[in-house]
Amino acid sequence: xxxxxxxxxxxxxxxxxxxxxxxxxxxxxxxxxxxxxxxxxxxxxxxxxxxxxxxxxxxxxxxxxxxxxxxxxxxxxxxxxxxxxxxxxxxxxxxxxxxxxxxxxxxxxxxxxxxxxxxxxxxxxxxxxxxxxxxxxxxxxxxxxxxxxxxxxxxxxxxxxxxxxxxxxxxxxxxxxxxxxxxxxxxxxxxxxxxxxxxxxxxxxxxxxxxxxxxxxxxxxxxxxxxxxxxxxxxxxxxxxxxxxxxxxxxxxxxxxxxxxxxxxxxxxxxxxxxxxxxxxxxxxxxxxxxxxxxxxxxxxxxxxxxxxxxxxxxxxxxxxxxxxxxxxxxxxxxxxxxxxxxxxxxxxxxxxxxxxxxxxxxxxxxxxxxxxxxxxxxxxxxxxxxxxxxxxxxxxxxxxxxxxxxxxxxxxxxxxxxxxxxxxxxxxxxxxxxxxxxxxxxxxxxxxxxxxxxxxxxxxxxxxxxxxxxxxxxxxxxxxxxxxxxxxxxxxxxxxxxxxxxxxxxxxxxxxxxxxxxxxxxxxx
Numbered sequence: 290x291x292x293x294x295x296x297x298x299x300x301x302x303x304x305x306x307x308x309x310x311x312x313x314x315x316x317x318x319x320x321x322x323x324x325x326x327x328x329x330x331x332x333x334x335x336x337x338x339x340x341x342x343x344x345x346x347x348x349x350x351x352x353x354x355x356x357x358x359x360x361x362x363x364x365x366x367x368x369x370x371x372x373x374x375x376x377x378x379x380x381x382x383x384x385x386x387x388x389x390x391x392x393x394x395x396x397x398x399x400x401x402x403x404x405x406x407x408x409x410x411x412x413x414x415x416x417x418x419x420x421x422x423x424x425x426x427x428x429x430x431x432x433x434x435x436x437x438x439x440x441x442x443x444x445x446x447x448x449x450x451x452x453x454x455x456x457x458x459x460x461x462x463x464x465x466x467x468x469x470x471x472x473x474x475x476x477x478x479x480x481x482x483x484x485x486x487x488x489x490x491x492x493x494x495x496x497x498x499x500x501x502x503x504x505x506x507x508x509x510x511x512x513x514x515x516x517x518x519x520x521x522x523x524x525x526x527x528x529x530x531x532x533x534x535x536x537x538x539x540x541x542x543x544x545x546x547x548x549x550x551x552x553x554x555x556x557x558x559x560x561x562x563x564x565x566x567x568x569x570x571x572x573x574x575x576x577x578x579x580x581x582x583x584x585x586x587x588x589x590x591x592x593x594x595x596x597x598x599x600x601x602x603x604x605x606x607x608x609x610x611x612x613x614x615x616x617x618x619x620x621x622x623x624x625x626x627x628x629x630x631x632x633x634x635x636x637x638x639x640x641x642x643x644x645x646x647x648x649x650x651x652x653x654x655x656x657x658x659x660x661x662x663x664x665x666x667x668x669x670x671x672x673x674x675x676x677x678x679x680x681x682x683x684x685x686x687x688x689x690x691x692x693x694x695x696x697x698x699x700x701x702x703x704x705x706x707x708x709x710x711x712x713x714x715x716x717x718x719x720x721x722x723x724x725x726x727x728x729x730x731x732x733x734x735x736x737x738x739x740x741x742x743x744x745x746x747x748x749x750x751x752x753x754x755x756x757x758x759x760x761x762x763x764x765x766x767x768x769x770x771x772x773x774x775x776x777x778x779x780x781x782x783x784x785x786x787x788x789x790x791x792x793x794x795x796x797x798x799x800x801x802x803x804x805x806x807x808x809x810x811x812x813x814x815x
Contacts, residue, residue, distance in 0.1 A: 310785065317784040328776040336765045347459040349468070351475040352409065352750040354452050365486070368496050373453055377404045381482045388481075389474055394466050403458040404478070416444055452749070455479065459754075472752040483745040494735040495539060499532045499728060500525070505721055507714075514582050515709050516575045516694065517590050519568060522716055526564045529720075529727055533557045539734055547730050556730060560723055567716045571709065576690070579697040580705055591691040598687060602680040609673045616666045619659075 314321070358366045365371050375381070382404060386397050420441040424434065455475050459466065466474075487494075505525065510518040533556050536542050546552050574580075581587055 313785060313788045314781055317781075317788070320784060321780050324780045325773075325776060328780075329773065332769045332772050336769060340762070340765060347754055348456055349459065349471040349475065349752065349754045350454050350456045351472070351479070351748065351752050352452070352454045353479060353746045353748045355745065356747050357745050366495060373406045373408065375486070376406050376453075376455060376478065376482045377401070378482075381478060381485060384481050384485075385474060385477045388477060389470065391466075391474075405456050405458075407454050407456060409452045409454050416441070468752075468754055471754070475752065476748075479746055479748075486745065494731075495536075497532055497535045497731065498528075499731045500529060500724055501728060502721065502724065505717070505724065507717060510713070510717060514587055514590075515580050515706070515713070516572065516587060516690070518713055519572045519575060519716075520594075520690075522713075522720060523564060523568050523572065525720055525724075526560055526568060529724055530557065530560050530564075532731075533560065533727060536731060536734060541737075542734055545730075545734060545737065547726070547733055551726060551730070553730065556723065556727055559726075563716070563719050563723065567712070567719065571712050571716065575709060576693050578702070578705055579694070580702065580709060581694070581697055584694065584697045587694045587697065588691065591687050591694065595684060595687040595691060598680055598683045602677060602684060605673050605677040605680060609670055609677065612666055612670045612673065616663065616670070619663065619666070 355371075359368075360371065363371050379401065382401050383397065386392070386400055391397075391400055420437060423429075423437055429437070455478060457471060457474065459471070510521060513521070533553060537553055537557075543553050
């Protein structure tokens with residue numbers, strides 16, 4: 290009665306007493322201990338069972354670094370786009386599958402599904418974590434946030450690398466493959482990809498159009514008229530010269546020597562001398578003598594060439610005109626935007642984040658982009674201007690040749706025809722020899738600078754095999770902690786609920802003394 294009175298007094302005074310709760314929990318202490326121990330044991334047993342029953346797989350990995358030019362930008366040296374999926378493409382894996390006789394272990398579809406490539410850059414990941422934490426600060430202002438973002442972009446560009454790892458999963462039938470063969474499979478995949486990239490895509494060669502012997506057909510020259518054959522030779526020499534000029538822009542190409550003697554300057558001089566001292570005099574001889582097998586065919590040829598050149602010239606003129614109009618319109622728009630800002634320079638500036646202030650910030654940040662855009666347009670105008678100048682020269686040349694052969698009726702001179710044929714064959718052989726040298730020099734440059742065996746990739750770490758499961762030990766431990774936390778919370782609550790129902794739902798049973806008769810019903814005499 291005294292305890293009940295104290296409890297009522299606490300309630301009347303507005304205080305909540307935890308003594309009854311603690312006293313009840315203390316009376317259930319043995320039950321709570323047993324329940325927690327049982328829960329812990331069940332968690333351990335269930336965790337071991339789940340960890341042993343979840344599927345496991347062994348993964349073989351080989352880390353490597355792409356070292357060819359443009360790998361950080363996702364491009365091959367010739368400008369072709371690169372994708373890491375090419376390393377595990379069907380042509381590459383089919384060659385590896387056959388060369389290693391893997392059909393004795395598994396099918397090609399399962400082998401292909403087991404191969405995958407991952408990009409790795411630990412420094413970039415750490416940098417991302419660092420700036421993510423900095424940018425998550427709610428106290429950062431717009432200026433500080435923009436500064437941090439620009440700082441992160443610059444550091445990310447400096448840390449950009451082409452690090453990857455080639456992996457193979459050993460599941461089901463692949464578990465029979467020994468580790469030594471796994472290492473060989475990954476090495477062969479890299480080397481096969483490098484070889485196919487070099488041979489089939491030409492990705493390890495510079496993007497320069499270089500003619501081959503297939504572009505010189507002697508039977509085609511012998512079947513045409515003399516002046517047409519000479520003009521074809523002249524055109525071939527000009528194309529080869531353009532390839533030599535393009536190769537001269539490659540770093541280190543001018544200092545390179547083929548067989549220790551022939552250089553790029555020698556190739557260019559030989560081609561220019563061949564055109565100046567053999568082909569052009571031959572054209573002049575045919576033109577002055579009027580030597581022709583079919584004068585009608587000559588007129589048609591030069592009229593057709595002149596028509597094509599005039600079409601190309603008109604296209605170049607229209608292209609230049611369009612670029613110039615675009616450049617003028619862009620500059621006029623830039624001046625109209627900059628005029629209000631210039632007129633406001635004399636007024637006082639209040640450092641407030643108004644719309645005009647933000648517009649000014651955007652305008653300042655895009656000035657470098659505008660400059661690059663204008664420079665690009667100007668460069669395209671200059672390049673098209675050079676093309677137009679070349680087309681004008683070609684048009685004048687074919688116009689003069691058309692007029693020169695307009696009155697030719699055909700005067701076959703056997704002696705002169707034999708001499709022209711001999712000189713034509715000599716010039717053809719010289720063009721073929723120079724073309725072979727240009728091809729060899731181009732291959733030498735590609736081999737020196739873009740060798741697929743030494744430049745395409747470099748293995749950075751040895752072959753590793755690791756075992757992974759669908760459910761890690763750390764995840765199981767986390768689940769166990771959560772379950773134990775729930776048990777520590779729910780078991781005492783269950784004990785309190787049990788005590789509540791025991792005292793308030795069945796008070797008569799609780800009040801009955803042990804070993805005595807039950808209390809009399811209410812309203813009856815004792």
